[in-house]
Amino acid sequence: MSTYRPRDTPRARLEREIVDELRDLVGVSERIVDAFAARHGLHPTDLQALIHVMRREIAGDPLTAGELAGLLDVTTGAATGVVDRLERHGHLRRDRGDTDRRKVYLRYADPGMELAREFFAPLARRSDAVLAQFDDAELDVVHRFLTGMGRAFTERHREL
Template sequence: MYRRRDTRREMLVAEITAELRRYCVDAQHVGHAFAGQHGLNGTDLQALIAVMDAELSGEPITPGRLAEHLDLSSGSVTALIDRLERAGHLRRDRDTTDRRKVLLHYAEQGATVARDFFRPLGERTDGVMDEFQDEELEIVYRFITAMGQSLREHRDAIRDGRVTPPPRHRAG
């Protein structure tokens, strides 16, 4: 199964791939710990992350977009939102420009709970980033953004039943 890595690049690519895999697994463990401590399941956690990401981008998410993101039916996403709202994690607000539209936001109680849990990780992350120059962070950002896009494309291909091998990229 494992083949010998002959070039420095092959060894580096293998190590980066292994580190990304470990990072994903470790991040899942942290997320599951948060979910377990607060009576959430995996879908609840994915929903909260989607709401947080939408808020951070300045475009709060609607229940319909959340349903699409999580691949849930309208009834299932309504039950999920109801549950998270009762638990104090989410709130629904009417859009100020279109009162027919409902926007989802992190509720203050939920945001406080998340901040308290993830603050130590944020401090560790800040410490790691402080060790890199701006130019290095720009390269890391470009890399991680491209890797994330690649993963989402593969996820969507799996979801749509059209999994195909990725194109081979050649240097040169």
């Protein structure tokens, strides 16, 4: 039997509203991502791979296919299939390392980047407008909240 009992306090109502908004945001985000994937013939795993590659490339720390397999929680063979498919469709390219030519890094290819920019630009403009409404201290709180929620979700996912 659960020990959780809904509380009817202003804070409890606000917490429920925040969780509901977060749930709604995740849901609509998934639908937007699904629309991009469907429009460009991508599997949801392909899109997750692109997101991982893009984030690491922006951070200046490009991924290898093996690292991508770990992030996607798939076998290295499955990750290679994803990379092959994305490369064939112009979304990714493989790039040999400068210092260690045996290392092959995954890079977001220009045609794929252009498709993503075109599709997501309207959302980026809307997001920028929302972010502009917050001062630095408020953004710091939002960042701390999202980081904490991300950790909570990641921990639960690992348990599953």
